[in-house]
Amino acid sequence: MLHVGAVHRGVLDSRENGDDTAKTTSLLRLDAKRGDFVRGSIRGKGIQLWLVDQHGERIRRLTNGDGAMATFLFVVDEPSRAALMVSGPENQNYELRIDSVIPAAEQFQSFDRIESPILSALQRKLHNGGNTTEFWQAVARDGSPLVEDNNADESLREDQALVTFLWRGAEHNVRIFGAPSGDHDEMQRLGDSDIWYRSYPVSRKARINYRLAPDVPVFDGSYRDRRRAILATAQRDPFNPLFEPAKPVDQFDGSSVVELPDAPVVPWLDSSSESLAGSMTTLELKSKILANTRDVHLYRPAGYDPAASGNALLVVFDGDQYIDEVNLPTILDNLIAAKRIPSTAAVLISNPSPKSRAVELPCNDDFVRFLTEELMPFVHEHSMDATRENTVLVGASYGGLASSYAGLKASEVFGNVLSQSGSYWWSPGGEFGSVESGEPNWLIREFVRADRKPVRFALQAGTFETASEILSGNRHFRDCLRAKGYDVHYSEFVGGHGYFHWRYAIADGLIELLGN
Template structure:
């Protein structure tokens, strides 16, 4: 409490005490009810009382005007309940809820005197204190809402969706109206008992779907770019568990499954409904000509090796990709080093993408080193800015690969990865610029800092690698950064925000940086579609000429 507020409150109490004696003697206060105004003139330090026509539980809102005029709420025992306006303003609003010590009075007073006007603008009874009905964005759901209001059921609604498929994608009749480049996507689930959560929501979090009244319809509507592709899973009746917030959040994996009314999935050949994700492609989503293996393109060669690291003390799979007709002596060869190598190979299909891009001349002849993880736990330990892992790549993998004929000038060598792998790629660019002249990060986890997952939600992680770039000398490395518009959630640290922050730091340091924000979220489904464009940016045949011109 400030000194002035304390003086005001003491003054009010003294004035109230003076008035309470008078009120008990006269007990002739005028009254005021909703929509009414009371005007008057006060002498210095005079108090006037006005009885309030309201009952317990009522919400009361109004205002008082008058220079230096103060307003107090008094209970049936003539005790001060609260100060509603302290006189510091010519026109002050007030609001309160009537308690069980009524009837109440409103007391108007002023130390200096003057004219005042008191109004009661609204009195809302407890039974009427309900939120307005939710305005549904989806015109199909609004139509269903009307059907239910007239005694209908959800049967025909679900029957149509079983034929059409889900989610709903709508453009006309959406409330409020969509922008020209937007669409409304409504995810739906039928028949859960307690809750439904959307794994992979466009919000970037695991959102709760809403229930339509007491029906079997659970829904969540999102305005998204009309060029987006989205992968998602639905998790009905997620258990509430004791434990940490992280453990409770991960409980969604117990029931997360593909959408039973959506036949489009990634990967496409999963039989188990709990495997893979459902996919929705919006009307303006761009074509993806580089992803599927083409019959007129000769496939490159994949070799699997078991590699034992003395630096890390473990063994992992490392894959070599060599293009068709690869000449290890060619001066213009490119080389790409990817983390999460088995995922890029088996889920993304990087070999087919490279085959297609090389065959059509979009990128130079490029070999690839695909470094896998010994285990999920080792991935979490090794990829986030680990000096030992950087040493493993620089001192063990790269010399060994060179001895096997996989080598290129640093200007045509790129280190790449996604999420933690994207973070690792940027770290390798900082630690070993003599090997990597290019860094390609797909949704890099640049929020990361030591112990970041245990950090307080009120104190976000410190973006450790970005800080390292601030204080480190600049090297001749080009950066290609991507992040999705759905990756803006700040629960741990927004990947979109922290990627932009790294971009800004790199630009301020004088680095050559390209940044792309794509209409999507976090996952190899999204990175797969972005990968061909990113590889073209990094490994186009004209890149060498551009570098020489500089």
């Protein structure tokens, strides 16, 4: 009997079941009842997982056997306990993991359970006729969010803290933009008081940037329009003194930042260091292939000698953001000065428009041609060069997807890929959350079908990137690449989806691919 947290390892026997697509099977009983919500994963080459009824008849295929690992989720709709059937090639090893089983009775959003000890004590005070005046005075003095070392049920691990976001006064709702879940979470109201809150257990290594959005408009519209409505009211936390940029225009500009006690120190971001600064040149590049014009920014490190052996070259998508929000030139200055990477130049590619970005970066053959036939000759003409083995494609989100696709299609030019939170959920025909989207993970399947290319990978993803499938997609891509024999360095940072988080992680990827 499989229980929550169980890991079942097995080898498929040689029993025939009459199905040409799956020669052998293994039947496993699951400790779950009707209405229970089940989540888990299975590893093994060519392994399929089926939900079956009490007689062993197949109800639903949960995984299709593509890739080395797949996740699954389902709701038990049988009157009796559920069972799972594993099928696949004879003598194939597999590993089945049950991550969670949420009983039907617990499938609701609780607005009564308060995890924060501070808010629990305040709730008792309010029930006895008190008010929130002293609470808000303390918040104004000490700042927010609340960071506590324990929670109501004492379930926090030693490496975690409880972070509680706060908002004072709202009529209808408050949402968190950039919360640990990354999913525009609703805050809840403490009784009928002026306190709105939401708590998260997070790693004590976390850095979080966020905004709070009171009274977000609610209307009938498309998924994208309803989700983007949060931007109408999203603003910095008025009780948090830590924010960026340093001089925001108004309360709607920038983001609030919370750094937990064990957040790692990243010295490469220090612009006041004694490292010699490289030079930046911005040029205009017209593309016949893409029929547009864009800026490209050329970074050369201090003392750069284009003829020196061992030089490296970065080709960076979303170049403006990597300059302004990641501060990549400063990171390169410091890494080179510390001799953690060789002398490394960079071409940072701007997007002509948001619309062109959405067309060019997701697995676009014309964009790959632009890189190989127009951009790289342009870069070489301006005396920036490196061997294929020392050339790195760098991108985040769609840029991570684009870097991986270009690595697949043009490995004779690009020998390395640094992907930060790559959008491997993407498929031709739609964007995330749209009904037009095809089966996700299209590019991963392309890598599985293709011969292995001489490309090294550094993949990074955030532990908060769960709602968008970024984290699971990157783990899946990692497993498939390794199964194909690729050299893959994979790392996860405690954070979400955005340049704020990528700036702290990028140096590790560069050191891994280019490190001396």
